[in-house]
Amino acid sequence: MPSKTINPEDWLAALDESGFRVTTVQEILIDIFAHSEYPLSAEQAWDMARQSRPKTGRATVYRTVEKLENLGLIRRVHGYQGCSHFVPTLPELMMLFICLTCGRTDYLDSQPLENLIQHSEDASGHHITESRLQLFGACVDCQQNA
Amino acid sequence: MPSKTINPEDWLAALDESGFRVTTVQEILIDIFAHSEYPLSAEQAWDMARQSRPKTGRATVYRTVEKLENLGLIRRVHGYQGCSHFVPTLPELMMLFICLTCGRTDYLDSQPLENLIQHSEDASGHHITESRLQLFGACVDCQQNA
DNA sequence: TTCTTATTGATACCATGTATCAATTAGATA
DNA sequence: TATCTAATTGATACATGGTATCAATAAGAA
Incomplete structure (x- = not known):
């Protein structure tokens, strides 16, 4: 999806x-x-x-x-x-969700990740050039069919 | 560190x-x-x-x-x-930064990740039970010694 | 100290991925 | 269209990272 x-x-x-x-x-x-x-x-x-x-x-x-x-x-x-x-690779910066029940993937809006990176750079002083985020759980469909 | x-x-x-x-x-x-x-x-x-x-x-x-x-x-x-x-495993929810120059790790404040997960759950309707975030780049020390 | 059983080390094994190399084929050129 | 050349392919052998087996060892309860 x-x-x-x-x-x-x-x-x-x-x-x-x-x-x-x-x-x-x-x-x-x-x-x-x-x-x-x-x-x-x-x-x-x-x-x-x-x-x-x-x-x-x-x-x-x-x-x-x-x-x-x-x-x-x-x-x-x-x-x-x-x-x-x-x-x-759908958006360049990916917030990928994978359902642990059906295995389907969903690409979430990645603005929050962009914000998180920005905030963490400011707070830590490190220069962040690469990120990897993976979210797992139960998708909307699988929650209903549970 | x-x-x-x-x-x-x-x-x-x-x-x-x-x-x-x-x-x-x-x-x-x-x-x-x-x-x-x-x-x-x-x-x-x-x-x-x-x-x-x-x-x-x-x-x-x-x-x-x-x-x-x-x-x-x-x-x-x-x-x-x-x-x-x-x-x-330092905090339960880890925002781990790894310097690509010296290889050292830093555990960042994970509140932003908590927020991101909360926000993504609300926005997508998926139930998120697990996450994996990795940040890479140049740490403070390595930026200065560059 | 004795006893039971989890843990260990050596070995053989397996799965996933990679190097090699002759045969094939994309696609540029005539 | 036919020819040519090098990228690509398939078969095979190989390397690597990790696991199963099993007799020997050692933790720790009795």
Whole structure:
């Protein structure tokens, strides 16, 4: 339930603009990540990729995931079934909520995080250049169905 | 530079109260984690433990680290040299800052995080039960020495 | 001191991710 | 369209980080 929609075309364009080739495997993987409601691991993405293209290699998937991460198109989720799952980078500064019941993700308004960082910089004197926030719990739907 | 100090005695007491035995290896490891200024991995802790007790086994260290984590005495740091480093749990709700230059940790006032969670719950309708925040950058000292 | 059992160390093992390298293919050029 | 070149791929072997097993040890209650 991302608040903005993701356009796989843009990801392909980003690949191209960075001088990478647009290949079948990469198209498939981009489609998989861009449309998943849940954080995906490379292994899961591999399984899904082989459904539409059985001979897809494992190493290729790991390489592509790394490439997408380096391009900033997907981002690693920490603490949800380990630290090996990825979600699309929706806003640059992400306040990601993950439901521990259904596993679905929601991108919350990140203004509060921006404020928090600003405040903490002022209060501590440290210069904050990077942040990682993950929120877990029960989403609206799962609360009702409980 | 934790804002509160850590008392290894308390950790040993926590072990004891949970029905675990207080052993030499565990005392050594507790001392190592409680006094480190930097996040430590199990592998690093193993190296340090063997300096004072050479025959210490690797599996034992991994098991002890897991035990300390389960007891809530140490907590995993995400995104600092992977996700395998641990720091003492100082406040229950942690706003941990890690300097990317010197690696030292600082526990910031976590009231802003409490507010953020409260605000996000109200705004999204999700019930937030768990959070993970990590801040990175340049600490006060490293900014001056730059 | 004895006894029971949690804990330990050595080892083998497993899972996740990475390096290698010949074969393939995107896409630029003719 | 055919040709060419290097990025990409798939298969495999490998490395790393962590776990299961099991006999030997030691904590701490009796």
